[in-house]
Structures are given as structure tokens and as C-alpha cells.
Amino acid sequence: FYLTPPQVNSILKANEYSFKVPEFDGKNVSSVLGFDSNQLPANAPIEDRRSAATCLQTRGMLLGVFDGHAGCACAQAVSERLFYYIAVSLLPHETLLEIENAVESGRALLPILQWHKHPNDYFSKEASKLYFNSLRTYWQELIDLNSGETTDVKEALINAFKRLDNDISLEAQVGDPNSFLNYLVLRVAFSGATACVAHVDGVDLHVANTGDSRAMLGVQEEDGSWSAVNLSYDHNAQNEHEVERVKMEHPKSEEKSLVKQDRLLGLLMPFRAFGDVKFKWSIELQKRVVESGPDQLNDNEYTKFIPPNYHTPPYLTAEPEVIHHKLRPQDKFLVLATDGLWETMHRQDVARIVGEYLTGVHHQQPIAVGGYKVTLGQMHGLLTERRARISSVFEDQNAATHLIRHAVGNNEFGTVDHERLSKMLSLPEELARMYRDDITIIVVQFNSHVI
């Protein structure tokens, strides 16, 4: 029994989202044309999250993928909050003051972000007040600090990451009188998430990465071929520098127990992450919070379990590595994706598949006859040409979907095998996770006319 192509498509396309930067006077002045994103769950519910937003008080666009572990709570919280922290970090002093005054006097707030969300990307209503208060405390501190210097994007990104992780940790320690919220903040803190976030402003592209998701630039060479440039470093056991860093931060006596079976303390794959207070708090703090926490937490073996050889916390940080890249005309697109994609596909193949896809459908604006004089023959010639160009990507209107189709359905020849695709997608929930991971992809397309 196989899924039919329409069934496969409806699964693959369930979460797809596209955003086109609006044009003015028929021209797009932004360096970003738009983006396609999609995700395919393997876990039920999916533990990956994605976010995209345009900064309204500063210039630039933010895009990020978040890979949760030990549940989706942390990834969810980070996907809702991180961009606000970044946006606030980037705001000039006057704007911060203006916002604070507005809140103080109950006036309408300047909007900070314009979100670009798929209907399935939700925000927690219950926690919004709590999150807002933490954010406000942050900007109040920024106002007090008033350094007077222009904000450096790299610094802003690092500060925002660290501050959010700190707030997550604090909220869990303080707790909340509302039992639902109390449990929520604890779940957020005890689960974990990696984050890979891009900030694009004109030709300045910054990628801040924490964990093992990855950002990759698609570059078109002069001969038309495609190559990949990494814009992030994986924070895991395969990265020598990361292993070195972790070892430097702890006494020599722990050297052997720090990284075991390619995992931090033998447990955690990513070497940097949000949340995961089990790798950050002292044993006493963990015990105290768990014991005073709600029963659900107390009954949870995972939260009560203290990692072995746990002597000199913290072992984990949310501090990102930030890479700055000046966009060049040959830089055509950026792929942000969680490790679910990179496990199955080499970045070189990713660059080629997306590149070919984008050049193929790039010109596929729908044809309209309108009032023009067109003969059947002319129209036929035009259509045949268009079809030849896109035959391989005919089914997908979304680059991320197209990439997922390849990631899941590729056979040994590198082409999509419907049978394999159908099998992989019809795996029962409990088996799916054994054959593939959650996959989340954002493909940002750059505007060569501007760069």
C-alpha cells in the first residue's frame, strides 16, 4: 500500500509557508526577496519550531529555526521570545525610552516586530504577560545602562541570547502563583532548544547559532553551478573547538567524563542550548526547585535525574557564535535548517537542489492574457518552455517543501523516489522518529538587483 502522489503532497505541504517582501512601485528595494519555510514532523508533537519577522523599529529581517529536545516547551518559548530580545537589543536609546513611556502611561505601544507565521505556528496566550514583564525588565536595564554607542548587531545578538536564557532560568527559579504557568516555566527550563538565527539588513548578514542547527549560504559560481558556504559552526562533539572550549571551562579531573559517546556528560548531543537547566544549575538548586515544584515535575524521572559526574556546573551555555557576512551578488539564498535535514543531505546537494529550484521557478509568475493579443501557438510555445524549465520541481511552489521532498525521498541516484517517499511518510508515529528527525527549513532568497 502506498500513498498516492496527492496524499504525499498534502502531507508535505501541510506546514509550508511563503513570504514575499512587498514591492513598492513595482520594485523590491530590500535585499531579501522573500522566504519559503516548511517543517515535517517525526516526533508527535513536533519538537522543532521556526520564526520569521521583520523588525519595524530598526531595519532588517529576522529568521530562525529552533530544535527542541526533551519536549517542545523550550523551543516554543524561544521561538516566541528570542526575536523580541534581539529587536530590543538593537533599538536605539530614544526608542526604548519611547516604548517604556508608552507602557508606563498605558498608551499604545510601537509595534516592534511584524511576524510572518504559518497558521500552525502559535504563541502561548497564557504566558504572554509573564514574558512581557521579563522583556520589559530587560529594556529597562538597557535604558539604565545607556552606553550611548551605536548598537553592534553581533553584540546585540549575543546579549539577547544570553539574556533570554537567563530569564528562562530565573522564571523557573522564582515560579509563578498560577499553577499552569508555574508548570509551564518549569517545563521550558527543563527542556532544551538549539537556535540558529539570521539577521539580514541590506548586505549585512549575521548568523547567530547555538547548537547543531545550521545556516548555509547558496552561492552561484560563474559557470552557473552551485556551491555552499557554511555560516555557522555546529556545537557538538564533531567540532574540535567546541570540545576544547568545554574542556577549558572545567577542571582537568573531569576531562574524561565531560564528553562521552559524542555527548556532553554522555547525555546531550548539542554542546550549547537554551533551557536544559539540568546542565546549568547546581545540584542543590535543581533539587530545591524540583521538590517545591508541582507533582507532575516531581513524578518525572527525567527532571529528577542528575547527570553523572556533575561537579562544576554550568556545563552548558546559550551563548551563540555569531558570523558576519557581507552579501555579494553571487550569494543567492540562505538555508537555515535543523539537524534533521543535515543528517540526510550533504550541504553541497542542498545548495544544488535549492539553486536549481529557485532559478527554475524564479520566473514562474502566473501568465495572464489580459487584454493582449496572444495566439494559441504563441501561448503554447511559452508554456512548453516554462514547463521544460520546471519539470523537476513542478509539484512544489515552496523551496523548503522541495528540499524536504528530496531529504525524505531521495534514492541512491539523488532523485526523488515516490515509493520511498510514500513509505517514509506513512510510517506510524512511533516508528517515524527511528527513520528520520523533525525537519525544519527556511530558505531565504536574496535580491540580486539590490546587492
Add this chain to the structure above:
Amino acid sequence: AAGMFLRLLSDVRWRAANPKWRRMTCSRRSTSSTAEPHPVSLPAQAQVVICGGGIMGTSVAYHLSKMGWKDIVLLEQGRLAAGTTRFCAGIVSTARHVSVELKMADYSNKLYQQLEQETGVKTGYVKTGSVSLAQTQDRLISLKRIASSLNVMGIPCKIITPKQVAQLHPLINIHDLVGAMYVPEDALVSSANVSLALATAASRNGVQIHERTSVSHVSVQKGHVTAVETDRGQIQCQYFVNCAGQWAYELGHSGEEPVNIPLHACEHFYLLTHPLKEPLASNLPTIVDPDGRIYIRNWQGGILSGGFEKNPKPLFTEGRNQLEIHNLQEDWDHFEPLLSALLRRMPDLEALQIMQLVNCPESFTPDMRCIMGESPTVRGYFVLAGMNSAGISYGGGAGKYLAEWMVNGYPSENVWPLDLKRFGALQSSRTFLRHRVMEVMPLMYDLKVPRWDFQTGRQLRTSPLYDRLDAQGARWMEKHGFERVKYFVPPGKDLLDLDQSKTFYKPDWFDIVGSEVKCCKEAVCVIDMSSFTKFEISSTGDEALESLQYLFSNDLDVPVGHVVHTGMLNEKGGYENDCSIARLSKRSFFMISPTDQQVHCWAWLKNRLPHDSNLTMEDVTWKYTALNLIGPRAVDVLSELSYAPITPEHFPSLFCKEMSVGYANGIRVMSITHTGEPGFMLYIPIEYALHVYNEVMNMGQKYGIRNAGYYALRSLRIEKFFAFWGQDLDAFTTPMECGREFQVKLEKGMQFVGQEALLEQKQNGVYKRFTMFILEDHDTDIDLWPWWGEPIFRNGRYVGKTTSSAYSYTLERHVCLGFVQHFDEKTGEKLVVTADFINQGEYEIDIAGQRFQAKAKLYPFSSLFTHRRRKDEEELSGYQRE
């Protein structure tokens, strides 16, 4: 003309809202002086409210009012004929595969032809004829089968050569054609104008038409329609007719009592061009090129061409709020394959200028047949929708049948293939419909070969043994959402894949089914028949027996433990259902009916059983797995597994006993097999299914047991001359006409439904007779196989059609079953059919235009079969179902 058409629409809009509408319908000029800004208020009550002012709604209104019903209100949310009807390509084509559809189209054609004269409204009717092209031999066979059907119905139709095609159309390229079918009486109309003409006539007959009025929902009390709620107030009514086209599904679900109308819209594209330099004549025939998936008609001196692509675009899955029908986009890339096909067929059109690509959604149904009839749950709620893009061809006929249904209680033709009650809630999932219509729309032009199965929307209902059987090589078909085994592919045997095994000739499973049949005859086979509909009817007193005695024709007052085969007849004595009923106790009965009876039979009984709290009826279909243990060694297997004597003395034929099989107790065992072969049906509570199956297979090993499927069953029962309901038997067939007088107890001491009609038939004779035909000069290996619907000729004259056929592995011949009628040679009047009339003819069966000699028989060949049965077992024969 498009402008003209719009002007006409706007005229009608406000005329309909004008109180003087009735008097002014003929004089269009007078309308401009009496603009009336405020619409007339709705009546507070009416006998019938029709929702939908397209071709369906207006046709129903037209026919109802013609039949004498006057108190009718037709509501249209926008303007008359402004939905799909307005965009319809306007081709009236009678080339249809299903006989009732063919009749509807033929009637529509005749109705439209005289409509202009009758109403004074220009309908644009032009008799152009149509030419259906064949690019392959298989396509030509398919066309020849249709041609045979059309010819015996008196509709002129010819199979022609490619050269003749070129003479009929100046632009056509014929080099890749093998032949074509020409239907000279097919026509073109302006569909919107036909609809307006019907509305005009209906309005003259007293029907009130209100535009810009939307129905929000239908109110129901005690299972009956009571009122219609609209945005302009309520109308109380007895009947509601849902002709809402692609909104019919949503409207059906808007009330508290949902009415399931399984249909789903797909985008449909056609192209309009400017006129040619030398404008095309308006009487040029319409070209249908199914292999190229396109149709081409002349339009305003240019052409109109659309088609049914392989990759349709379903829409409105989430309901109407998605986007408005008028704002749909042209999608040229999507249309490209159809445009290529068009230019291949008519290369000279290259220089022709495009006017517009029209995107006009059409609604499709799960089985490509339209939806008609009364809701099984809400009485007085009628539906006519889901035309699968043939709305204009069916409009007249469908409206007529539905009107007859409402006025007379049933149409003048068997419309079971179109009956809403062939579906239930199980076909109403939006996901199912979305996936299924994506398969149905391309099917419009796919080759219709025998025994094709839908590929989408499968594995919905399955037996608990599904995985076990599948692992043993089962190949599946689907009936009413239930997966049933066709046959088992033995290990190591490779069948052709699906596309290649589609054939009009001998199929690749021929030997496989042959060996299953052989095993049924000589040893024992097991067939999973869990899909059958099963009801339990019981009462605290004698109510159950009394009611059933009235509703069924056979005598059900039999000793406990007996099984009775009986028809569930209508007033005319026709089969509404054909079932077996076991008397479990004095006051409870177990009833088994065909799979697709689940909704129809339930509604039929619910509406007729007394509303008595002492009487309960339960649908237990899902509670039992049914295994058919079939063959001479079935008795050995069963007795070893139950340690109970199963000899004919202890367990005679047509008997039902609860017993243990293996460790499982409470298995309902019946000595029937639905084939006339010896054996047993086991009704097993589902949690025991796997156990009992394993036990049977283990124990059966030494008796040579194997799995078998429905194709084997089908061959067995057709060679035994068993009719099955839904195919051979329908609401227009009585037991007297199919040799089943013995299943009718006219003297059972009480009245039953259909008794009078049967008595009359007994006295006066029957006008058709179920007959078995053995094909004589037919070579199974090289000749076309019969399917069903083949014309039967007696002494060279048409006497009827076959209803089913199968290859008999015992007779080594093809067997066709069908009805023979006797038409007076001069007047064509139907005469009584006697046994002599049947026996004294020379018969031929027409398979796609080729005639094969056939021997007619009124009784099965019991002597030819090795197994001889006692007298009471003879009763088994003549009983069957699908």
C-alpha cells in the same frame, strides 16, 4: 454574445423580483419600464422549497410544476443560472456508459430541443452532433460498447473511420486516429438560457422564484423537514430540494440533522478564442478526444475547448469562504497539456487568438455518478447535485426523475446507481472527498475497462484479518468503503501491474481464480465476507415477527434456527433489498444484506417499522467478521473444530446455530454459502476473528484448504444462475421475473408489501424474464469478454440487456445473465414473456458490436455439477447478492 447573455441575466434578476413576473415573461421589452427596487417578501409557507437556481433547481421546478405541484418556491442565493450553470460549456452529449445516465441525457436533449418553442426563451439549441475520437484500439472498443447501447435505445450512432471524421470537421488532424463514434443528434445549448427557459416555464406554472436569497439551514422535526431558514426569513415547507451544486455538501451539513451529500469541487478550465478568419459554422460537430483529454466545440465562430486533466486542482475543501467562484484565477501552466492536445488535434488553430481561459469549478462525487434522491435520515429532504461536469446533459432527465420521485414516491426508472443512499457518513470526510475527486476527474476521460477499482480513499473499513490476508497475496477491491479480496496471488507469481492488466480481454488473473474455483468445488476455501450489512431486529413481544412478515415476502414464521432467503419488496413487488434472515429466537432476527445496503435498507426499515419502544433494530455490521467456508470438505473442517455433529441430519441446509469453533464460543454458523456450493457462513464476534481464522486454516490444511476471493465467488454463483441485488435485481424487478416465486409466500396468512402486485403478475404473467446465456462461439482467449450492459438479440431483434457475466470454469464457457423482454414486432408494445418465448429463440449477445451466439436457459445446470443436492437445498439456488 457574452454581453447579450449578461443582459438577459440582469433582466431576469429583477423580473424575478417583480410581482408581475408571471404575466410578463414573454415580453422582454415591457420589463424596462417597471423596475422594482424592493424584492417581494417570501411566502410564509410552501409545499416545496428548492434551493439553487442553476440547471438542476430550475429543472426540478419545471418538472414538478408540470406534474401538477404548484406550491413551489425556488430560492437562489445570487442570480438564476449564475453559478456553474453559467460557465458550463453547453454540450449535450448522450454518449454515456451507465444506462440510466444515457436515458437522462437522451431525455434532456429532447426536452431542450423543444424548449424554445414552449417558452419563447432563446436557448441557443443547435443540433451539431458529436464525434468521439479513438487514438487506440482499446478506446475504440470502449466507444463501440457505447454505440451498441445507443443503437438499441434508438439513438442514431455510428462507428466511423478517420477519413469520415475528416469529412465532418475541416480542422481535424486524423493521422493518429484508429476510428471514432459519431452521434448526429447531440447538441449545443446556452446552458444559462436553458435554465432561464425552464425557470420561465416553471414560473408560468406558478412556481415562485426568489433571487438573492440564501438558505442558511433546514429545520427538521421528528425526522421530517418542517421549514427552511433564509436570510430573508423562514418558509415552512414539507419538502426541501437541495440543488445547491458545489455548496450542496455544506448546506447539507448546516442544519442540526446533517444530510451527507458527498461531493467536492475541482477547478475546471476551458479556453475561448476569437473567431477564425473564416468563422466556424455553428453546426459543426463537437469533438471529444478522450485520449487527449479534451473536448472542442464551435463557439461564436471560434472554439471553446476544455478538458479533464490528470492532475486536477480540488478546491473549496474547507468550505465556501475560501474564495468566490468568480474570482478564480486562470492557470495557463496547468492548462498546458490540454492546450498541447488541442493543437495536436487541430494544428491550424495555432494562429487563432485567445480570448479567455475560463476557470469554472465543477463538483465531483466519489463514484463519478450524480447524487439524487431523498435523505436516509431526514424525510422530505431531497437532493440533486454532484453532476461530475455533465450537468447540462443530465439536467432535464435528472430533474424529471427527481420530480417523479417526489410526486409518485419513486422515479419511472431504476435510479439506484444515482441514489443518495448508496453513500453514508463514511463517504463524507472532506479528506476522503478531496483525495477521491482528484482521481475521479481524470477518470472522466480515462478508459473504462471492466473491474477497475478506485485507488484513493482506500483501507477505510477493513476486516480484522486484513493484514493476514494481505500478507498472503490478497489483491483488494473496495465496496462501500470496505476492502474485499478479489483473489490471492500465489507466492512467486508476478502479475502485471495495474495499468497493464486493464483489459477488455482475458485478464491476467484468469488461472489464479480458476484454481480458487477448483478448490471450492473439490476441497474447501475460506472467503472473508465481513463487508455484508448485518442488522439485528428484536422485540419484547411479537412485534418483530409481525413487522417483518409485513415487510418481507417470504414466510419468516419459521422454527428458531432456520434461515430464510427473502426479498424486501416495494409496493410494485420490486426488490428494494435481497437478504437472508435467521430466526435467532422467537423474538429476534439476524438479517444479512448486501454491503451497499447499509444506508438504504436501514432507512427503508426505519421508515416502515412501527415506532414502538418494544421493537429494536441495531446495525451490527461492525461486530461480526464473516468467513465463508465453502466446498465439500467444509463440513469436515467445521466438525473437527467444534466437536459437534454437522451431518445434514444435525445441521440441514438453511440452518443457523451458535456453536464453538476452536476455543471461541458463540460463533453463529449458518449452512449457507451464497453460491449454491455446500459449506457454511461463520459469523464471528470480531475479537475471535483471528483465532477462528487461524484454527480453520490449521485444521483445514489436511483437507487442502486455501484462501479465495470474490472473483471466485462471482464465477461460482453466476454459473449457478444466482442473481445479485444492485446488479441483476433492482426496485423494478420482482421475484416472479427472476424465477424466485418460491421465495414468495403469497399465502402466508397475512398481507405483505408488494403482495398485490405479485398476485397480479402471477395471474397475468411477466413482461421480462431473468435468463441465463451460455456463449457458444466465444473464444475466451482471443475474444472480447462480456461485462454487463451488452444488448441481447433474439432472432436478430433486440430483446434486452445483460446485467452480469462471468467465466464458468465448470462449463468452460462464458455465462451472461440478463433480462429478456418481448416487444411486439409492429407496435413495439411490451408483451408477456413466456417460457416458450425464451426457449424458442435463437440468441446473440452483442459485445462492442460483435455478436456471439448464446444458449438461453431459465434454470441452472444442476445436472452438470458433480455435487447433487437434496430437494430442500435447491432453495439455495436463485439466491444471491453482491
